[in-house]
Amino acid sequence: MKHRDAMLAAVVMGLAVTCAHAQDADPAPLRWEVAPGVQAQAEVQEGGSIAVLLTPSGTRQVLPGAADADGTARLSAEDVDFDGRPELVARASVGMVNEAVAVYRYDPVQQQLVALEPVSTDGAQCGGLMGLTVDAATRTLGSSCRGGPMWYVDQYRYDGTRLYLYRAERLLMLDELLEPYVLVKQTANRGPLAVWSTFDPAGKVLETAIGDGLEAPPAGSPLVPVSGRVMAARLPLYSQPGDAATKRYLVLDDRVELLDERDGWVQVRYENPTRGAVRGWVNTQP
Template sequence: MRATLLTMTLCSAGIAMQAHAQEAHGVAFDAAPGVPVRVRMLDGGRVEARIGKEAALQLLDGVADEEGRSRLDHEDVDFDGVQDLLVRASVGQVNEAVAVYRFDARTARLQPLAPPTGTPANCDGFWSLRVDVPTRTLVSTCRGGPMWYTDFYRYQGEKLYLYRAEQLLMLDPQALAAVLAMDAGGEDAGPLAVWTTFDAAGRVLEHAIGDGLSPPVSGVPLRAREARVVPARLALYRAVGDADTRRYLVAGDRVELLDERDGWMQVRYRNPMRGPVIGWIQLTLPEQG
């Protein structure tokens, strides 16, 4: 038994030394059949790649921590069956910056991959990038202040687009409690956030308010947090800012929370007779004269 444990320990130590040597000196992989790629780190976070049997040289910008260290990795980030290059480095105490280079089989070159611009993504760039193969999704997670944020990306053809992102809600707890009694979210529940799913053209497909610290499962429709109406009578408006309505909710009605805008919250009430009814409520009730 001791000999077995010793053998396992030595093997583990050998694997660790091999992994450390690979990390220190570089990484090697086949981007495609017959196309070897050899990569090593240079000073200042730069990356040297030798591509193909002719070892064509390509110099790339990478990322590095405060001591100039990086971790080299390879994975299929665009789900085309070809391995791509990832350069990772710890930033601060919790974040991990990631530089991504796709292998372009047409040019036999590594091409930089960056998130699309002009989107409501929370993370600037790729952070702690995870490749979710079953749902063909890239998951980027970053921390800003006390809050973690998650952005989801997908491809339509060769186009990378923001598939899902969150918007943290800064709500007055007392004003919210006066209107809605929230269902318990569990001991580890985080602050509320609006999760939004987009198509490749940037159009909104769905909204739902949920836990800002628990990213929804990729590829599954958003599940909205539920609450119970508190006031005896609560006006349900068709749009934000409307002054008049003939629709009302009553105390005890259960609603699903969908969106928030300027102190108004969009909810869905599943009327047992008429089906789902969607409208906006004011989180600050008007004073009674």
């Protein structure tokens, strides 16, 4: 399922739950165990904040939470950090399709709930845990959002207790510019092209590949680039974006994989029958 469809399904379900809660004048508090011998109780307050009581310590907290236009939220206990014990998750519909999410986990040192927030990075599209999905099999969190007409997805993983951006996309408006040089087969279900990047915990890019901007690559698997067919009789293949001269060329009907894009230059990989994999950059804006 494409992540836009999953997001829509989640929002529809969320709206249904919200309507059900609206009919319940006094929803039951959420209760769960945050640590051995430590129980928690949480209730949504007017405006969307969350009142928390920890026992047996008696510690009380008021957390910002997440709120929809009516100041309400949906609470759940989910194992978001894969330690075997659930965290407090607040979800609220934002607009017609997006879902704001706030996550709080128990800190045994502070003996209270603290916000779980990803490390700030320029690569993320959604700016936090929007439309949160939890993939226990790959220990990956998904964050999905819509901006204007486009859907975006970010994926996060843990480095110890630190939540970092593991994979993200950068949408391209490249199809028409690329077509005279490299033709990528268009299908009815394919979205706009996007550069997908995989990062290490320090933010270093480990791999890039151009793929479907509406189809999130499987977490934990290498990126698989789309391929295309060279349309020009002789297509210069440059070593770096911005180079003015090259002795390398691709020819008509060569098959290439699309790896990256910078300012209209597209990195491709060509499997040379004698030299093996050859990488270079194609200028789509000469």
